[in-house]
């Protein structure tokens with residue numbers, strides 16, 4: 001089209017040579033050259049300029065049908081056309097390049113924004129890795145993108161794949177980091193790397209890459225808080241020019257976001273683990289205190305009580321006053337013993353370990369000073385941490401209802417479905433519960449979240465208080 005267009009116009013204008021003239025012909029040819037520059041690019045358009053000049057000289061400038069130009073004005077017109085035509089072509093080309101650049105950077109920005117938004121939401125790690133890898137794959141001129149995590153045992157785990165090699169590198173598969181290939185180079189240097197041919201690559205990954213038809217590939221490290229965490233690789237399987245130089249920079253923008261997400265997830269996991277440790281340690285301490293009270297102080301009180309009863313029996317009948325006093329001390333000791341037993345039970349409910357949540361919640365309901373309606377639809381035994389969490393939520397909620405709510409009744413509902421235990425404790429009292437004003441509700445949040453659950457407190461003033469808890473029954 002580039003060369004043919006102006007030549008055709010030259011031919012088409014032959015019948016109108018005299019009325020059309022050289023200037024008219026060149027004008028039309030300039031329009032065609034501009035259209036070629038927009039649609040076909042630099043080279044065809046420049047070829048169009050050259051062929052326009054030749055066609056103008058041959059068909060439109062006297063003497064006809066010869067490349068010679070006899071009039072000075074025609075010669076100048078042709079030179080002017082060549083200069084202006086070339087300038088127009090170069091300008092159109094530059095504009096197109098700028099437009100292309102702007103379009104690409106807008107796409108990159110949009111993709112980075114999507115990933116950053118996702119990172120801020122803190123989704124499950126596998127979801128985020130898949131999203132980042134897909135964005136990278138769709139943005140760059142590549143056929144595949146693979147995200148890998150370096151393990152401490154000298155392997156790399158594939159955590160996300162986009163594009164062609166899904167079969168050969170499935171998510172979750174592990175390969176040894178060895179031999180000569182992109183993944184090993186990034187592991188050894190901790191820097192971006194590129195491999196433009198897999199012909200001489202070796203190691204499990206190199207061999208699999210060659211078998212997958214990898215050609216031009218680029219990999220960038222994923223560095224989490226100064227430590228090499230993994231690698232993002234992209235590449236093409238088709239014969240085409242090597243990946244552009246900008247690939248490393250683009251890839252690094254995405255791996256930085258992935259690294260932020262990994263760091264966030266790791267610190268969240270650390271907080272959850274330390275919370276769980278604190279809650280477990282507190283439970284262990286409670287259990288030990290309960291055992292110590294049971295085996296130590298309570299036994300001692302029992303034997304003191306027996307000694308006192310024996311002494312009471314030995315008092316001569318004449319000393320009735322002393323006998324009465326001993327008797328009331330022994331009675332007081334028995335009451336103290338009961339109180340201590342109740343106290344020890346409250347510290348760590350032995351009944352929970354023996355009978356599970358059902359009997360334990362019934363005991364709590366019986367002890368509560370308010371009427372309690374129990375609707376228990378979960379009868380099987382559950383993991384101990386879940387039973388303990390359930391017990392403490394109900395215990396605190398009943399105590400709060402009795403202490404703060406001026407409620408007339410409290411309803412406790414418990415049901416398990418689809419691996420989730422759902423607990424609701426609702427009172428019809430004053431409402432307006434505020435975790436910031438005490439330690440009980442905050443402690444429940446710590447306990448529930450430490451076992452992977454959630455707790456919501458709904459407590460509008462005047463509308464009662466409802467505690468909704470969900471606890472995962474799985475691992």
Ligand SMILES: Nc1ncnc2c1ncn2[C@@H]1O[C@H](COP(=O)(O)OP(=O)(O)OP(=O)(O)O)[C@@H](O)[C@H]1O
Pocket residue numbers: 400401403404405427429430431432433434435436437438439440441442465
């Ligand atoms: N069921 C309820 N009805 C009305 N107000 C409540 C209820 N539960 C809690 N509150 C209000 O919310 C505050 C916080 O409750 P929270 O259980 O955290 O602390 P607390 O009961 O005051 O003290 P503790 O640390 O001994 O539990 C309470 O002080 C109370 O004012």
Ligand SMILES: [Mg+2]
Pocket residue numbers: 396399400438439440441
């Ligand atoms: Mg409380």
